[in-house]
Amino acid sequence: MSPADHSPTADPTSHPGPTTVPGDWSAPTPDRPVDATVVLPGSKSLTNRYLVLAALAGDRSRLRAPLRSRDTLLMADALRALGVRIEDVAPDGDVAGAVPDWLVTPPAQLRGDVTIDCGLAGTVMRFLPAVAALAQGTVRLDGDPQARVRPMGPVVDSLRALGVDLEDSGGYLPVTVRGRGAVRGGAVTLDASASSQFISALLLAGARYDEGVTVHHDGRPVPSQPHILMTVETLRDAGALVDDSEPDTWRVEPSEINALDVSIEPDLSNAGPFVAAALVTGGTVHVPGWPQYTTQAGDLMREILDTMGADVRLDRHGLTVTGSGELFGIDIDLRDAAELTPTVAALAALASTPTSIRGVAHIRGHETDRLAALTAELGALGSAVTETEDGLRIAPATLHGGRFRTYHDHRMATAGAILGLRVPGVAVEDVETTSKTLPDFPGLWARMLSDGATTAGSSGATPAGPAAAVESAR
Numbered sequence: 316m317s318p319a320d321h322s323p324t325a326d327p328t329s330h331p332g333p334t335t336v337p338g339d340w341s342a343p344t345p346d347r348p349v350d351a352t353v354v355l356p357g358s359k360s361l362t363n364r365y366l367v368l369a370a371l372a373g374d375r376s377r378l379r380a381p382l383r384s385r386d387t388l389l390m391a392d393a394l395r396a397l398g399v400r401i402e403d404v405a406p407d408g409d410v411a412g413a414v415p416d417w418l419v420t421p422p423a424q425l426r427g428d429v430t431i432d433c434g435l436a437g438t439v440m441r442f443l444p445a446v447a448a449l450a451q452g453t454v455r456l457d458g459d460p461q462a463r464v465r466p467m468g469p470v471v472d473s474l475r476a477l478g479v480d481l482e483d484s485g486g487y488l489p490v491t492v493r494g495r496g497a498v499r500g501g502a503v504t505l506d507a508s509a510s511s512q513f514i515s516a517l518l519l520a521g522a523r524y525d526e527g528v529t530v531h532h533d534g535r536p537v538p539s540q541p542h543i544l545m546t547v548e549t550l551r552d553a554g555a556l557v558d559d560s561e562p563d564t565w566r567v568e569p570s571e572i573n574a575l576d577v578s579i580e581p582d583l584s585n586a587g588p589f590v591a592a593a594l595v596t597g598g599t600v601h602v603p604g605w606p607q608y609t610t611q612a613g614d615l616m617r618e619i620l621d622t623m624g625a626d627v628r629l630d631r632h633g634l635t636v637t638g639s640g641e642l643f644g645i646d647i648d649l650r651d652a653a654e655l656t657p658t659v660a661a662l663a664a665l666a667s668t669p670t671s672i673r674g675v676a677h678i679r680g681h682e683t684d685r686l687a688a689l690t691a692e693l694g695a696l697g698s699a700v701t702e703t704e705d706g707l708r709i710a711p712a713t714l715h716g717g718r719f720r721t722y723h724d725h726r727m728a729t730a731g732a733i734l735g736l737r738v739p740g741v742a743v744e745d746v747e748t749t750s751k752t753l754p755d756f757p758g759l760w761a762r763m764l765s766d767g768a769t770t771a772g773s774s775g776a777t778p779a780g781p782a783a784a785v786e787s788a789r
């Protein structure tokens with residue numbers, strides 16, 4: 316099945332529904348520009364890569380300021396089930412409110428005869444079959460009902476070609492891996508146009524395969540390429556030898572994986588809605604610890620906000636975004652940073668000139684069919700939005716309040732929050748879905764918008780240290 320065949324689990328064509336439903340979250344509409352410092356928790360993508368590498372390493376690793384959200388806690392629980400010890404330890408220094416570090420001790424041999432809950436986490440459902448293949452025994456992987464429509468075919472077929480004994484459900488979860496404690500490895504060709512995570516999965520575990528792994532992509536362009544570079548760089552951090560010099564081909568030599576001691580950068584894609592608030596309200600948002608160099612796709616927010624009308628400054632203290640009150644549309648290929656689409660689409664719906672978002676056909680296979688979901692929900696609030704073959708076109712329109720459905724998609728919920736900054740009466744369904752990658756989004760959002768609020772841990776903390784914190788500059 317192609318990603319285009321997927322549709323959201325709730326039917327976006329069934330609008331208009333009720334205006335609000337008990338339990339919906341009223342997105343706040345501030346009466347003045349935001350002026351805040353927002354400390355974001357660690358990157359989901361980095362945390363889950365380092366957890367996997369630490370589980371496959373030869374010795375104990377330390378992950379500093381890891382993200383603790385549904386996706387990373389599921390990854391940690393899955394690795395624990397495979398025999399990895401993951402313990403909380405206090406971070407160095409006396410930083411109030413800082414999240415504990417994770418000490419990760421790999422077992423001599425990963426064990427099987429376990430069932431793993433992948434939730435709705437692409438990183439867990441795609442990365443772990445490649446790890447489970449190294450376990451001794453059977454590992455059954457399943458997830459949320461919506462996870463069962465996210466594509467897995469190329470990763471399971473590739474593992475089979477590399478010598479792994481497994482069963483899938485027609486290219487989807489549930490998947491059963493019969494681990495034999497070792498994997499032959501070798502060369503494989505796959506079509507990764509539906510997700511870069513297929514490639515990352517094989518590379519992350521590939522150093523531990525007897526022959527290493529050579530992965531060649533054949534198909535339409537691979538999306539989210541910075542995430543593959545992130546995989547390559549985290550492998551190199553752990554001493555693995557990776558050759559990515561040929562386009563669409565990656566080679567990981569068989570080797571030990573070294574223990575790691577790493578600090579996790581703040582999650583820049585999760586920072587997106589917060590820095591977007593500066594543009595929407597004509598205010599200022601500062602994000603400490605925004606890295607000067609990063610493989611995170613979310614770093615593209617800097618260019619996006621600049622094009623859409625903000626003043627964007629990055630220095631050694633972090634990122635500062637200031638809006639002027641003007642918000643322009645954008646013409647952008649988001650293939651490399653597809654996870655930003657809901658954030659950019661929400662901004663576009665508030666803009667004074669048209670927007671075209673291209674290159675993101677594959678996000679029909681993300682947490683939900685994001686193109687259908689955004690078309691339905693933005694449209695229901697009055698936006699002039701059209702779904703195209705590989706993206707969205709959004710023309711200026713006057714929006715009104717109403718119910719914004721979220722389809723179990725954290726980034727749909729944060730898109731609703733962005734709209735609410737300008738449009739009174741936006742009621743966001745199931746805002747708790749944001750806990751997939753960000754603990755306490757509603758609290759953090761409210762504190763960003765409130766006067767003089769300071770959460771514990773924001774003063775004197777290392778940028779990525781606290782769970783999440785906001786300091787209002789007012």
Ligand SMILES: O=C(O)C1=C[C@@H](OP(=O)(O)O)[C@@H](O)[C@H](O)C1
Nearest residue numbers: 360510511512538539542653654
């Ligand atoms: O490897 C990763 O950490 C991710 C890769 C990307 O997936 P796709 O390639 O499926 O877009 C991205 O959208 C997702 O949020 C995280």
Ligand SMILES: C=C(OP(=O)(O)O)C(=O)O
Nearest residue numbers: 435436437438654681682
């Ligand atoms: C696509 C996303 O997540 P996942 O890692 O589950 O693919 C996302 O966070 O936007």
